[in-house]
Amino acid sequence: MAEAECPECAGKIALMEGTEVGEIITCADCGCKLEVTAVNPPAVQKAPEVQEDWGE
Amino acid sequence: MRLGLIYTIITPENKLLLSAAQARGVELERISDDSILMDVHRTGDAASFDAVLQRSSSYSRSLYISQYFEEAGTRVVNSYATQRLFGDKASTSFALARAKIRTPRTIVACSPESARAAARELGFPLVIKPPMGSWARMVQRINDNDSLDAAIECREEMGNVWQKIYYLQEFVKKPGRDIRVFVVGNEAICAIYRNSTEKSGWITNTGRGGTASNCPLTPEICELAIAASSKLAGEGIYGVDMMEGPEGLMVHEVNHTTEFRNSIAPTGTDIPGKMIDFLIQHAKR
Structure with a gap:
């Protein structure tokens, strides 16, 4: 299965089944929060920082 | 569709x-x-x-x-x-007060001096919150003038102008929990207690370490939740936050993009399913 690369530590990221584009995942190697930008093939980028106006 | x-x-x-x-x-x-x-x-x-x-x-x-x-x-x-x-706590408080829904005494002020005057009116302890914001961010219990001055100074140094609108509220003595009622359309579908923990301190927000447990719906809870949400703003999807104060239930916040991930299991309610049903029913065609 194709893997993405963590932009922070270059660790390999395998997406779990059912992962959605836009979902936030955590790099198992460095703990960095990552946003999934594609699932096939998988791609990730650093997750956006939580902004002051984020909430419910 | x-x-x-x-x-x-x-x-x-x-x-x-x-x-x-x-x-x-x-x-x-x-x-x-x-x-x-x-x-x-x-x-x-x-x-x-x-x-x-x-x-x-x-x-x-x-x-x-x-x-x-x-x-x-x-x-x-x-x-x-x-x-x-x-989305604006001050607007919400004005609307709740106008509708005569029991809500904590709240004073909005636009300068450090008037914030201090508001604190003298309310007395300590009190709670200060940003008028816009969520997840209990920058929500502080203020016990005395020193902590009020510290809170004001922090806000005055911040770039965000909304932090300089001072929303001060009486501190309501309540059990170590509050209530989140989920309203879909004109119906309160379930509710949770949000329990404070050692991790969350006096705050009950589950994102800050509070825990969720089922809160049985009573006619009073349902009526109050509907009055504070769909009767005020029309049918929609809401998370109405209430406290059990010394004089009874009071509403302190209404969430318009309510989170629910921790509330499905304790309530046994299909919250996302009910939300999607509502969306389908209210589609224009």
């Missing part, structure tokens, strides 16, 4: 909503709020949606995008007007 889900990131709630739509055989199109171009003269693709569920994490993006879709004639859940009302 064309339905959309407007989002900033795909949160666990958004995944549950996508699954609930799929289970009902309807597609919920993903609309990233990163990518929308809002041409004020052209509605573009927005008019072709029958309804959109507004789940942006960002309040400011949410407002503009909702206005854009409503200008195109598309039903937005919750509506732009609802978001304006409940």
